[in-house]
Amino acid sequence: AFYNEGIIKNSNFSRYSARLNVDQILSDWASVSVGLNYIHNNSDEIPNGGIAEVYGALTGANFNNNNFNPAPDADGNYLSPAGFVANPLEVIETFKFGQQTQRFIGNTQLKLSPFKGFDIEYILGFDTYTQKADGFIPVGANGVPLGWARTAIATSQLINNDLNLRYTANIGANVQSQSWLGFTVQHDESTILAITSNRLSPVVQTTDAGTVTGRGDSKSERNIQGAFFQQTFAFSEKLYLTGAIRVDQASPFGENERTQSYPKASFSYLVSEEPFWKEDIGVINTFKIRASYGQSGNLSALQAYERYANYNPQPIGGQTGLIPSTRQGNPDIKPERQKEVEFGFDMGLFNNRLGLEFSYYDVEVQDLLLERTIAASTGFSSRLENVGTMTNQGFELMLRAVPVQVRDFSWKLTTTFSQNKNKVEGIEGGLIRLPKSFGISVARNGEPLGVIDGFYYARDANGNILLDANGLPSRATDENGVVLRKTIADPNPDWIGSLINEFTYKKFSLYVQLDAVQGFEVFNFTDRVNSRSSFGGGFRDAQEIRGELARGYNNAAYNIWERYIEDGSFVKLRELTLSYTTNPKTPAISNLRIFVQGRNLLSFDDYNGWDPEVSSSGQTNGVRGFDFNEVPIPRTLRFGIGLTL
Numbered sequence: 001a002f003y004n005e006g007i008i009k010n011s012n013f014s015r016y017s018a019r020l021n022v023d024q025i026l027s028d029w030a031s032v033s034v035g036l037n038y039i040h041n042n043s044d045e046i047p048n049g050g051i052a053e054v055y056g057a058l059t060g061a062n063f064n065n066n067n068f069n070p071a072p073d074a075d076g077n078y079l080s081p082a083g084f085v086a087n088p089l090e091v092i093e094t095f096k097f098g099q100q101t102q103r104f105i106g107n108t109q110l111k112l113s114p115f116k117g118f119d120i121e122y123i124l125g126f127d128t129y130t131q132k133a134d135g136f137i138p139v140g141a142n143g144v145p146l147g148w149a150r151t152a153i154a155t156s157q158l159i160n161n162d163l164n165l166r167y168t169a170n171i172g173a174n175v176q177s178q179s180w181l182g183f184t185v186q187h188d189e190s191t192i193l194a195i196t197s198n199r200l201s202p203v204v205q206t207t208d209a210g211t212v213t214g215r216g217d218s219k220s221e222r223n224i225q226g227a228f229f230q231q232t233f234a235f236s237e238k239l240y241l242t243g244a245i246r247v248d249q250a251s252p253f254g255e256n257e258r259t260q261s262y263p264k265a266s267f268s269y270l271v272s273e274e275p276f277w278k279e280d281i282g283v284i285n286t287f288k289i290r291a292s293y294g295q296s297g298n299l300s301a302l303q304a305y306e307r308y309a310n311y312n313p314q315p316i317g318g319q320t321g322l323i324p325s326t327r328q329g330n331p332d333i334k335p336e337r338q339k340e341v342e343f344g345f346d347m348g349l350f351n352n353r354l355g356l357e358f359s360y361y362d363v364e365v366q367d368l369l370l371e372r373t374i375a376a377s378t379g380f381s382s383r384l385e386n387v388g389t390m391t392n393q394g395f396e397l398m399l400r401a402v403p404v405q406v407r408d409f410s411w412k413l414t415t416t417f418s419q420n421k422n423k424v425e426g427i428e429g430g431l432i433r434l435p436k437s438f439g440i441s442v443a444r445n446g447e448p449l450g451v452i453d454g455f456y457y458a459r460d461a462n463g464n465i466l467l468d469a470n471g472l473p474s475r476a477t478d479e480n481g482v483v484l485r486k487t488i489a490d491p492n493p494d495w496i497g498s499l500i501n502e503f504t505y506k507k508f509s510l511y512v513q514l515d516a517v518q519g520f521e522v523f524n525f526t527d528r529v530n531s532r533s534s535f536g537g538g539f540r541d542a543q544e545i546r547g548e549l550a551r552g553y554n555n556a557a558y559n560i561w562e563r564y565i566e567d568g569s570f571v572k573l574r575e576l577t578l579s580y581t582t583n584p585k586t587p588a589i590s591n592l593r594i595f596v597q598g599r600n601l602l603s604f605d606d607y608n609g610w611d612p613e614v615s616s617s618g619q620t621n622g623v624r625g626f627d628f629n630e631v632p633i634p635r636t637l638r639f640g641i642g643l644t645l
Contacts, residue, residue: 002638007631008046008057009092016040029113034106041101046092047135049085050616050629055095055143058629060088062529066538080142082535087142096136096205103129117169123162130155136205147200149207158188176237180230180244189221216312220304224250238273242266250335252302257334264294286348291341298336301369306333306384327371328380336386337366355400363392368424370432370443370622382435388427390449394420414500422448422492436617437626440523440561444487450622452489452523454561471550475560489565491615491625494519498574511577517613522568523561524609525616525628532558568612568625570605591644599636 002015017039025031049056063085064070070089072078078090086095107125114120131154139147164182171177194217197210230244246262253260268290271277277287309329311322344359367386374383396418404411424443433439434450442453458466458476465473476484496517503510530538531554543549557563579595605612611632617623 004634004636006044006046007634008048011044011046013041013043015042031111033109033111035109037105039101039103039105041099041103043099045097045099047095047097048629048631055086055091055137055141055148056629057086057088057091058526058631060086060091060142062526062629063535064088065535077140078142083142085143090141094138094141097134099131099133101129101131103127117167119166119168121162121164121166123160125158125160125162127158128156139200139202144198146198147210148196148198149200149205149210150194150196151207152192152194154190154192156188156190158186160184160186171233174236176234178232178234180228180232182228182230184224184226186224187221188224189219191217191219193217222251222304224248224299236273238270240266240268248297250299250302252299252304252306253334254307254330254332256332260297260335260337262295262297262337264292266290266292266294284347284349285351286346288346289343290345291343293339293341295340296338298338298365298369301384302333302335305329307331309380324379326381328374328378328383330383330385332386333369333384334367334386336369339364339366353402353405355398357398357400358395359397360395361393365390365392368443370427371435372432387432388424388443388445390422390424392420392422394418408506410502410504412502412504414502415498417495417497419495420492424449434622437623441491441617441623441626442487443622447487448490448492450491450624451487452491452521452561452565452625453485454488454523455483455485455559456488456562457560467550470552472552472556473560474556488562489521489523489625491520491522491568493517493569507581509577509579509581511575511579512573513575514571515574516569516571518569520568520625522566522607522609522612522625522627524564524566524607525626526630527566527608528558528561528564529628531564566607566609566612568605568607570603570607570612572600572604572613573602575599576601589643589645591642593642595638595640595642597638597640599638600633601635 001017002013004013006012017037019038020036021033022035023031023033047056049059049062060070060080060082064080064082064087068079068081070078070087072089078087078094080087080090105125105127107123110120110122112120133150133152133154135148135150137144137148139145141147162182162184164180167177167179169177194215195207195212196214197207197212200210226246226248228244228246230242232240232242234240242265244264246264248260248262249258268288270286270288272281272285272287277284281287307329308331310325310327312325314321314323340361340363342359342361344357347356348354349356366389368388368390369384370387371382372385372387374380396416398414398416401413402410403413424447425445427443427445430445431453432443433453434441434443440452440454441450443449444451444453455475458474460466467473478484496515498516499514501510501512503512527538529535531540533541533555540549540554544551544553575597576599577595577597579593581591581593583590584592603611609627611630612627613633614627614630615624616626616628616630
């Protein structure tokens, strides 16, 4: 069980789950296993507002002046000086939003070994869930005076069938061959049934108490099938060569792109198994070099019917009718194709008390899937297209150490460090504005995906901000007075690292994890809103009052987005876990673990917002580092008991 009390009052999240795994040996050459997992989630939610809504609690707090009292008056009415947004306390106390999810995951696995070296594995899996969401805003609410109610039910079912055949044989005394042949068939379908109403009757909170303003009933299905063959040769258990090919077909792919194939190859060489190494290099007891090349496809960005121009039902003159979707279909759509080259080494020293792993990679993503805004004259507003390429180059480093290992006490240390350089190329027109960011996040040729494009200060030749006679700044313009835009921030970090310490004393253990993300920038859009005097002004108004800034500076700088770019670098105490493990002397329980865990306990950063790690789009579609009315990642405390039977 898990319960999380939300950061905003009257919000919470709870989860209950149960898991069962059963293994049964049928004979000396056959076995079967069954796994079942049930999960129930329930949440009471308070809408934030932000990009999609004007009625959120945070939107109400930020767009209202800071000198009004959000408490209700003597008649129970909530005031909102801004008018077009809700009173934040009104949202917390009178709005009702929530979700309930029930999920059931299961699998059956059959393993057969009919003769030596030959194995057959068949897996039947399913994943099904039902999610119900409700929303209610009472009549008379600020920003939504007619009231509002919505109910939506979403269901999803996924069934997968996987058949894998493996044959292992020795070729001579020093060569082993392992051949894999696999097939997969997957079907998934989802439905959404939703109804929205306004002009609600007093008191009643259901959609049938008002005028229906929207209804939807949709269903989508996908079929995916694939096959692969993989061959591995092992020479003297130290040199391994692997080659493979995978072929996939999926219903969302365009008619002429229905079949996609992906090759791969790899090798690894355990140099430390050579006689010369064992004799002459004793301190490094294991050393392996490895390299690989592979291609893969990304289906996640493709919805079931992207290749079609879809139509939605719409009553016309009291009769049943259809209207086209605002998103144009693309009959030639295909999955992104990723090509990756990687090489590195693994090393163990002092009987593996010290370990080092290094990997360098060069990844090219072709046929990048991005939503493009298209001319309204086409009858549509956007279209998902395969446009351009994206490259990622970088390295990953992991160091493992056991500084102390004695009878009752051990200390294990793991640290990671990685850098990645990202770049987009080949976009027609040079730039695409990404959705869910007011068009601020972009894909621009020659720059990382998701850089922030905006207005910037007019400066002199030395880089100093130009001020007019009243001490006020202005936006940069060209010689014709046209306001200029450019890349003003990069939300992609320079490096990411972590430090993990694990201490064990007898039956007690302590786990401490620090995460660091450094060298990335955030557009604090919330700060931009707050900087206007009409919305409260915040600490920036105080700067004008104290004479640190000229009167009117904040209003003049409101549309100079460069001002609201901040360093988002942080170090977080990501996890702290204390546990006690014992082996009860009972026939029913073989292992008992009791633990208390805290996550996201501390954040060390210079960010003026609540949390530099959040983003209004949820890190999707390349939009990162855009903070607008987002609550921070919650600090959580857990207490648990684990039993092994």
